Amino acid sequence: MIRVRGLAHRYGEAAVLDLQTWDVAAGERWLVAGPSGSGKTTLLHVLAGLVRPSEGAISVQDTDLRSLAGAQLDRWRGAAVGIVLQALHLVRHLSVRDNLRLAQYLAHLPQDEARVVETLAALGVADKAARRPSELSQGERQRVAIARAVVNRPKLLLADEPTANLDDAAAARAIDLLFGQAERNSATLVVATHDARVKQRFVKKLELGA
Amino acid sequence: MNLASLSASYLRARPLNTALSLLLLALGVATIVLLVLVVSQVEERMTRDARGIDLVVGAKGSPMQLILAGIYHADAPTGNIPLAAAQALSKHRMVKKAIPLALGDSWRGYRIVGAGHEYLVHYGAQPASGRFHDKPMEAVLGAEVAARTGTPVGARFVGAHGIGGEGDEHADAPYTVVGILERTGAVIDRLVLTSIESVWQVHEEHHEPADEEDRRALEADREVTVLLLQYASPLAAAMLPRQINSQSELQAASPAYETARLFRIVGVGVEALRAFAVILILAAGLSVFIALYTALEERRYDLAVMRTLGASPARLFGMLVLEGLVLAGLGALIGLGLGHLLTALLGAWLEAQQQYPVTGLRWYAEELWLVAVALLVGLAAALVPAWRAYRTDVAGTLAQG
DSSP: EEEEEEEEHHHHHEEEEEEEEEETTTTEEEEEEETTTTHHHHHHHHHTTOOOSEEEEEEEEEEGGGOOHHHHHHHHHHHHHHOOOOOOOOOOOSSSSHHHHHHHHTTTTOOOOHHHHHHHHTTTTTGGTTGGGGSOHHHHHHHHHHHHHHHOOOEEEEEEEETTTTOOHHHHHHHHHHHHHHHHOOOEEEEEOOHHHGGGGSSEEOOOOO | HHHHHHHHHHHHSSHHHHHHHHHHEEEHHHHHHHHHHHHHHHHHHHHHHHHTTTTTESSSSOHHHHHHHHOOOOSSOOOOHHHHHHHHHHHHHEEEEEEOOOOOEEETTTTEEEEEEEEHHHTOEEEEEEEEOOSSSEEEOOOOHHHHHHHOOOOOOOESSSSOSSOOTTTTSSSSEEEEEEOOGGGGGEEEEOHHHHHHHHHHHHHEEEHHHHHHHHTTTOOOOOOEEEESSHHHHHHHHHHHHTSSOOEOOHHHHHHHHHHHHHHHHHHHHHHHHHHHHHHHHHHHHHHHHEEEEEEEHHHHHHTTTTOOOHHHHHHHHHHHHHHHHHHHHHHHHHHHHHHHHHHHHHHTSSOOOTTOOOOOHHHHHHHHHHHHHHHHHHHHHHHHTOOHHHHHHTTTT
């Protein structure tokens, strides 16, 4: 599913990521751990094709990311990758339903209302479809953010610090939701976190050095 | 969900900014629309009214006044000229057609024009009801005069001395309406027409000719106000005006030259208004620019998230440009509607003042240009914000939270 060889990324002179070899099989659930500045977020951005690494070869689902030019890469990302961001970043002016439709539209996929309802229902927020993000609780917003990440049935689901600022119970629920949605959508899951509370939930772990 | 609805949702999210941009643009566009409509229609009507009239001959005075009084019936005449001089000129070999008019009286603010049938034929007037005037003291009403005064065929009225409608009434010499003309779109719609003899009769009423000699003396004193001339050949344009102006008692004025001069004078005011409207449109462009640019700061996470959802930089660029275009297009449409509405209101007011009527229902090709210019302003205003959206640094923005 994911194959990384000789990956290195630098911002100017500073090396921010160094990962020689990493292989992930389809359907696996990986934890990417490491202290701040070890390159966890950068690795997620590289996997999503948002950042082109200084060196190295990355292929996701047999697609060599170097072979995709700008707009092709954007298109591929929209359809193949779902991303849950730490700050969620739902679009404030749009309803919950439209946030999901936005994901379908920007990925050049048909806008499938049934899929939107089904996805919201799977995350227990179907009754919030017409609400604005500001009208939801923090927990509900996270469910909507996960729904938006999986509405296009991505093969790769990425989550960046999904449990930061959550209490123990909420953090455990967030991981449950991600596992559940990864399985339901047959997606490979990669979670980047330095949250020690969730480490024992994962069998596969990648430790990035400082 | 598409780019347009996405753009619209962002415009709705900042209603005050959006309303300000729309207001400025609409006011600018409406001002120009008003100018285009009024100037074009007045020019068209003035051209139509002066069609086929190459020269106006009257008493000495201001040539522009002579034109305004003789063709457009919008000013007081410069005076009268002897009938004999007018008749002599009518027979000039360089003159193809000559129409003498006797002016001076009015009825309810509408000019009473003494003229032969050739004047009505010149403007293509047809009776809508009744007939043309035959005998003295018969009158034919222009379409607008009849409509606004509600006067039927057969009605009698008395003219007032002077053109303001406030002079002494010629109560002892009533006119009888024998016909009402169809609408021509020309100046004749706003005139009361009678024979030249009627006008003479009204003014001579008080001293009936005592004998043949007296009658001849009166006839020798007879006058007309203006003579409308059509040249027999282009050569006449070079020779006839000079020849007439060299005579001590006559003046010749060219409608083409004088109306061009009038529009040059009025044109300064029109240009000033137009410049003001252009400033409004540019201010609208600036307002669109500021609205989009300042909104970028709060939108940068949205833009970054849209990139993670698969939007290409070009699509973000397109979204911002579309917002500028939607604002500009909407503002231009509101402006067009407002401009036509204002013109219609002005037209109603002008008609009540018995002035040149204008209508808000006519559309001109210039207005399409105006929409194009507005869209261009919207596009230009959106370019820099759109470029910044295009350049959104996804990883850098998301790393900040």
